[in-house]
Amino acid sequence: MINIFMHFGNQLLVGLGWTLLCSLITLVFSLIIGTSLALLQMLPSKLVHFLCRIYIEVFRNIPLLVIVMFFYLIIPLYFFKINGFTAGTIGLTLYTSAFIAEIIRSGIQSVEAGQLEGSRSTGMTYWQAMRYVVLPQAFKIVIPSLGNQFVNLIKDSSILAFVAGFDLLYQANAIASTTFDTINSYLVVGILYLLLTMPLSYYMHYLEKRLS
Amino acid sequence: MQTWINAFSWINIRFLLLGLKVTLGISVIVMVLSFVIGSLMGILRFAKIKYVSATVGFIVDVVRNLPLLLIIFFTYFGLPNFGYRPDVIPAAIIAMTVFESGMIAEIVRSGIQSVATGQMEGARSTGMNFAQAMWHVVLPQAYKHMIPTLVSQLVSLIKDTSLATIIVVPEMTQQAQIVYGQNANFTLPMFVALALLYFVVCFALSLVGSLVGKQLN
Amino acid sequence: MKKKFWLVPLLFCMLFLSGCGQKVADQAVLKNAQSSKTITWGVEADMKLFSLIDVRDDVHKGFEIDLAKAITKQILGPNGHAKFVTATAQSRIPLLKNGNVDAVIATMSITPERKKVIAFSNSYFNAGESLLVPVHSRVKNVHDLNGKTVIGIVGDNSSEVVKKFAPKAKVIGMQNYGQAVSALKSHQGDALVSDNGVLYGLAVENPSLVVTGGTFTKEPYGIAINKQQKPFERAVNRAIVQLEHSGEYNHLIKKWFGKVPGFNYKEMDQR
Numbered sequence: 116m117i118n119i120f121m122h123f124g125n126q127l128l129v130g131l132g133w134t135l136l137c138s139l140i141t142l143v144f145s146l147i148i149g150t151s152l153a154l155l156q157m158l159p160s161k162l163v164h165f166l167c168r169i170y171i172e173v174f175r176n177i178p179l180l181v182i183v184m185f186f187y188l189i190i191p192l193y194f195f196k197i198n199g200f201t202a203g204t205i206g207l208t209l210y211t212s213a214f215i216a217e218i219i220r221s222g223i224q225s226v227e228a229g230q231l232e233g234s235r236s237t238g239m240t241y242w243q244a245m246r247y248v249v250l251p252q253a254f255k256i257v258i259p260s261l262g263n264q265f266v267n268l269i270k271d272s273s274i275l276a277f278v279a280g281f282d283l284l285y286q287a288n289a290i291a292s293t294t295f296d297t298i299n300s301y302l303v304v305g306i307l308y309l310l311l312t313m314p315l316s317y318y319m320h321y322l323e324k325r326l327s
Numbered sequence: 328m329q330t331w332i333n334a335f336s337w338i339n340i341r342f343l344l345l346g347l348k349v350t351l352g353i354s355v356i357v358m359v360l361s362f363v364i365g366s367l368m369g370i371l372r373f374a375k376i377k378y379v380s381a382t383v384g385f386i387v388d389v390v391r392n393l394p395l396l397l398i399i400f401f402t403y404f405g406l407p408n409f410g411y412r413p414d415v416i417p418a419a420i421i422a423m424t425v426f427e428s429g430m431i432a433e434i435v436r437s438g439i440q441s442v443a444t445g446q447m448e449g450a451r452s453t454g455m456n457f458a459q460a461m462w463h464v465v466l467p468q469a470y471k472h473m474i475p476t477l478v479s480q481l482v483s484l485i486k487d488t489s490l491a492t493i494i495v496v497p498e499m500t501q502q503a504q505i506v507y508g509q510n511a512n513f514t515l516p517m518f519v520a521l522a523l524l525y526f527v528v529c530f531a532l533s534l535v536g537s538l539v540g541k542q543l544n
Numbered sequence: 545m546k547k548k549f550w551l552v553p554l555l556f557c558m559l560f561l562s563g564c565g566q567k568v569a570d571q572a573v574l575k576n577a578q579s580s581k582t583i584t585w586g587v588e589a590d591m592k593l594f595s596l597i598d599v600r601d602d603v604h605k606g607f608e609i610d611l612a613k614a615i616t617k618q619i620l621g622p623n624g625h626a627k628f629v630t631a632t633a634q635s636r637i638p639l640l641k642n643g644n645v646d647a648v649i650a651t652m653s654i655t656p657e658r659k660k661v662i663a664f665s666n667s668y669f670n671a672g673e674s675l676l677v678p679v680h681s682r683v684k685n686v687h688d689l690n691g692k693t694v695i696g697i698v699g700d701n702s703s704e705v706v707k708k709f710a711p712k713a714k715v716i717g718m719q720n721y722g723q724a725v726s727a728l729k730s731h732q733g734d735a736l737v738s739d740n741g742v743l744y745g746l747a748v749e750n751p752s753l754v755v756t757g758g759t760f761t762k763e764p765y766g767i768a769i770n771k772q773q774k775p776f777e778r779a780v781n782r783a784i785v786q787l788e789h790s791g792e793y794n795h796l797i798k799k800w801f802g803k804v805p806g807f808n809y810k811e812m813d814q815r
Contacts, residue, residue, distance in 0.1 A: 292633075
């Protein structure tokens with residue numbers, strides 16, 4: 116196992132880099148898309164609400180693998196060229212944003228009832244009240260769930276291995292097929308994944324305890 | 328148009344449905360097993376028994392923090408070192424049960440925690456012991472609250488079976504790949520079919536879950 | 545306190561898993577096969593002409609399947625039963641080393657690297673690496689691949705081979721041939737590199753793709769067997785020779801490759 120660390124250190128670092136990059140890009144964009152979707156559903160328009168629901172339900176109920184493979188194989192066939200990393204990251208972002216939208220919506224709903232009216236009565240408009248009173252509190256409530264979602268998306272980024280996205284798992288496959296030392300190659304990568312995810316989830320545990 | 332008609336020939340659809348059967352079969356078995364194992368581990372972790380709870384907690388944390396794909400590899404390529412050589416379907420079932428048990432253990436633990444604080448003391452003060460209080464008072468309420476989360480975990484589980492394609496389990500995604508592997512023109516139709524089939528199954532389940540959840544609470 | 549505690553089981557698990565890594569299936573395969581009248585073969589699922597799952601009846605079909613059945617009958621007699629387990633380029637060696645299968649017949653070229661970990665039977669098919677490209681591609685041979693993206697299969701040796709002939713090529717690995725062909729059609733790469741036999745099979749199914757550039761390596765396919773299984777290896781080699789003498793080998797070659805355009809099956813005649 117140590118041999119693999121020594122011989123393939125660079126390759127593993129490259130994999131780690133792509134995994135991190137994918138996770139960060141996905142985190143940023145899915146937070147933006149997810150929050151927007153949650154807010155759009157608060158609009159009085161039934162049509163907008165309906166469209167948001169379709170987006171969320173579609174991406175929540177189809178496997179990530181199918182979504183990512185769709186972007187990798189189908190989009191270039193009919194539209195434009197897209198490499199494995201980009202296809203994987205787009206797929207993962209769309210998928211994760213549907214989950215984040217639901218988390219934030221539930222956060223808003225758990226705050227909304229009294230708070231919104233309270234702040235409206237002080238003369239704020241609906242959106243002001245949302246922006247300054249409801250959303251900050253909603254985010255605070257859902258931080259543990261968002262953290263869990265972040266851990267999930269780091270794990271899910273291993274889907275890049277299916278589309279040659281050069282991430283950790285892809286490198287593990289490559290190392291396993293040159294060294295034929297399958298188990299140790301995957302063990303090494305397993306440890307690297309744990310180094311990324313474990314501290315994060317322990318921190319979330321801690322936050323959850325402190326907030327409650 | 329002709330491509331689509333050919334792609335959705337009964338031969339191909341039958342082949343996909345064979346895969347759906349495997350997908351659902353694996354999901355049901357894994358759900359039952361991991362519900363039992365996960366509940367046990369969740370309760371053990373909550374119970375704060377010296378060493379036992381910490382060990383269970385550690386296992387749960389490791390499992391929850393690893394990508395499922397890796398766990399599948401460990402099971403399929405690693406278990407034979409311990410004298411058991413699983414075929415692909417048992418390997419997928421074992422790997423997913425390990426993973427889902429970890430997820431469910433955490434759901435159950437936090438579910439119990441949210442109910443337990445007051446309830447537990449109340450029940451204990453009426454003379455029940457820990458196990459009695461757990462079984463008669465805390466668990467029924469905790470599970471009632473957990474139903475929506477458990478259902479969405481089940482939906483995740485069904486979606487996650489698609490990852491078993493990496494060790495060529497003949498589940499739905501793998502079957503679709505074989506179909507478009509034999510004729511690359513069928514790639515788009517197969518993806519549409521896959522997306523539709525998964526969506527119908529998972530969305531129906533989500534709906535049932537939220538209905539039951541509303542009924543109970 | 546708590547942090548120290550969770551390190552202990554972690555180290556324990558790691559030692560436990562990695563310490564067992566070297567163990568190989570070491571029961572006598574030949575004896576087991578003779579008593580159970582069954583040989584378990586690792587084969588691929590998506591290899592047109594060699595080994596392909598037929599969507600109509602869910603059964604593996606192809607040259608390697610027929611050959612495996614014939615070898616099984618040679619070794620075990622007419623009651624011998626060949627059992628097939630689907631593997632991928634990625635999983636076939638672990639499956640063999642772990643003893644899930646007795647032998648692997650899966651378009652696997654005999655290479656020095658692989659020979660370090662497993663044994664091979666004598667060659668049963670003289671293949672060579674070649675290129676599959678879209679019909680109007682500018683890529684004509686392997687040297688054109690410099691600076692291009694090349695599609696290979698995870699666990700295949702194509703990526704190392706390409707690096708030798710076109711050091712500036714970028715190789716991306718796909719999980720299986722279905723994905724690889726779709727990726728080529730989606731312009732994810734400029735060429736798909738694999739053995740000519742496999743590529744001809746893919747070209748037959750996909751008229752928009754052609755095999756080009758001839759073969760640039762010699763890739764004789766061998767049946768992979770665990771190193772400690774000398775008696776079984778000898779039995780397999782004997783069976784191959786017998787099949788070649790009886791004409792059954794040539795019959796199978798003709799049956800599967802006789803009608804493939806551009807494929808000179810007579811070159812395959814090993815003697």
